[in-house]
Amino acid sequence: MNLMRAKEIKDDPNMKNVVYKGKYVYINEVNDDKQKAIIHYLKESGTEFEVDVTELNEE
Template sequence: MNLMRAKEIKDDPNMKNVVYNGKYVYIEDVNDEKQKAIIHYLKESGKEFEVDVTELKEE
């Protein structure tokens, strides 16, 4: 996924299917400078972590 699409998904009120390492995730925030996204797995609330936006996939 590219940076602009990650930002669009984060700002969209409708949930999108985003996958990281084979699991669905929610994008909490996107850092333009570092080109990273702060995400958490949908079924594991409370565990936020940072990944490169290029590692995210939209289904």
């Protein structure tokens, strides 16, 4: 996924299907400078971590 699409998904009130390493995630924040996203797994709320936006996929 590219940075612009990650930002669009984060700002969209309708949740999109975003996958990281085979599991669905929610994008909490997107950092333009580092081109990273802070995400958490949908079924494991409370465990946020940072990944490169290129590692995210939209289904």
